[in-house]
Amino acid sequence: AQFVLKVGYIIMWVITVGLIPALFWGILPIWIRKITGGDLCNQLLGTTIGITVVALLLTISLHLTMNWQNGLIFFLSGFCWSIGQVGQYYCYEHLGVSATMPLSTALQIIGNSIIGGIVFHEWHGSKDVLLSLIMLVVVLAGIHLTSEGGNVHSCMNRSYVILGITTIGYWGYSALPHFAQITSNLNGFLPQALGMLVASIVISGPNLADVWRKSTVNNISTGVIFSVAAATYLISLTLNGMVNAFILSQLNVVVATILGGFILHEFVKGQFKKTLIGLIVLLCGATGLIMV
Numbered sequence: 354a355q356f357v358l359k360v361g362y363i364i365m366w367v368i369t370v371g372l373i374p375a376l377f378w379g380i381l382p383i384w385i386r387k388i389t390g391g392d393l394c395n396q397l398l399g400t401t402i403g404i405t406v407v408a409l410l411l412t413i414s415l416h417l418t419m420n421w422q423n424g425l426i427f428f429l430s431g432f433c434w435s436i437g438q439v440g441q442y443y444c445y446e447h448l449g450v451s452a453t454m455p456l457s458t459a460l461q462i463i464g465n466s467i468i469g470g471i472v473f474h475e476w477h478g479s480k481d482v483l484l485s486l487i488m489l490v491v492v493l494a495g496i497h498l499t500s501e502g503g504n505v506h507s508c509m510n511r512s513y514v515i516l517g518i519t520t521i522g523y524w525g526y527s528a529l530p531h532f533a534q535i536t537s538n539l540n541g542f543l544p545q546a547l548g549m550l551v552a553s554i555v556i557s558g559p560n561l562a563d564v565w566r567k568s569t570v571n572n573i574s575t576g577v578i579f580s581v582a583a584a585t586y587l588i589s590l591t592l593n594g595m596v597n598a599f600i601l602s603q604l605n606v607v608v609a610t611i612l613g614g615f616i617l618h619e620f621v622k623g624q625f626k627k628t629l630i631g632l633i634v635l636l637c638g639a640t641g642l643i644m645v
Contacts, residue, residue, distance in 0.1 A: 367592045367593060368593075370585060370588055370589050371589040371597065371598055371602070373581070373582065373585040374585050374586040374601070374605065375601055375602050375603070375604035375607075375608060376605070377579070377582035377605075378605035378608075378609070379604070379605040379607070379608025379609045379612065380609070380612065381578050381582070382441075382450045382453075382454065382609050382613065383609065383616055383617065384574070384575060384578060385445065385572070385575055386446075386613075386617055387616060387617065388571070388574075389568060389571040389572045389574065389575055390568050390571065391572060392568075393439055393443050394553075394557045394560060394564045395566060395572055396442045396568075396572050396575065397438060397553045397557075398550075398553045398557060398564050398569050398572070399571065399572020399574075399575060399576065400438070400572055400573075400575045400576040401435060401546070401549040401550040401552075401553040401576060402569075402573050403572070403574060403575060403577045403578075404546045404549055404576040404577075404579055405543075405546040405547060405550050405576070406576070406577075407546075407577060407580035407584075408542045408545070408546035408580070411584070412542065412543040415539070417539060417540045417542070417543065418540065419533075419535055419540045423534060423540075423541060424541070425544070426529050426530065426541070427529070427530060427542075427544040427545040428544045428545065428547055428548035429525070429529055429548060430525065430526050430529040430545050430548060431526070431544070431545035431546060431548025431550075431551075431552070432548040432551060432552040433521075433523070433524075433525030433526045433529065433548075433552075434522060434523065434525075434526035435548075436525075437461075437521070437522030437523035437524075438522070438549075439553075440518070440522070441457055441516070441519070443515055443516075443519075444457070444515065444516045447509065447511075447512040448509060448513070448516070449613060449617065449619040450609055450612075450613030451609075451610045451611075451614040451617070451620065452500065452619070453516065454605075454606050454609040454610050455495070455496055455499040455606055455631065455632060456496055456499075456500070456516060457516060457523075459492050459493070459495065459496045459635060460517060460523075461520060461523045461524070461527070462492055462639050462642060463492060464521070464523070464524040465523075465524060465527050465528070466488075466642045468524055468527075470485055472528065473528075473531055484641070488638045488639075488641035489638070491635075491637060492638035492639060493638075494634055495631045495632065495633075495634035495635025495637070496631065496635060497631070498627055498631025498634055499627070499628045499631030499635065500631075537587075538587060539587055542583075542584075582602075586602055599643045600636075600639075600640050603636060603639055606636075607632050607636070610628060610632060611625075611629075
């Protein structure tokens, strides 16, 4: 009985660790819209400062090192992340969190899957290609369901285009570390964070002097939240394996979408049920893709 109890505790601990990234990544957009505020430059710069501080502390405390070639790869990966993140921050304001998160997640999943299959040869044979295409259709069906019932205006088209284009940055963020020759991605956390920070400064451009406001400082906490999720996800990869860790982490889209709908009052009457069904379909498609 004690053995069964201990096994049960271990399983609960492992699952809890796997859910932490979903929780923290899920509350991050709500934290930005409800607590820290600011425009997208304040949000991006504050976030990247927070991430860099955490990365620096981890690098010093864990004595993390890497050569300059791998460091450059992770730097470029971080630079790409900021491009994706600024588009997401823009759409939080213009589309809403509950509309942005499912679409952004789907675009990331679709892009990463195609890149993994074609560039990194993760699709083996026609069977994998066919199954992946089917799962991609399922993901698209989930997105269609989540968008049904919401208030959609023609003026939102620009925001959808911006989200689609900037998502390319997320693809680069995910794909580039595959070219690095290292034992743990944690070693690349600091150069990656520096890439994020430099990109946020470049994006702020001539308005950089005006970005240094209270809201920028407040958004340093956003970077800490992101870092907790990212670091815990690396632990979850070890404890749960790639497939289970990915599936658990993707629940962040459920957390963000539902909290955005209710806390930020983004849902219109009757939208919640369709959105929930759409999220379930989306996650089924995402799970199928990662398992192919």
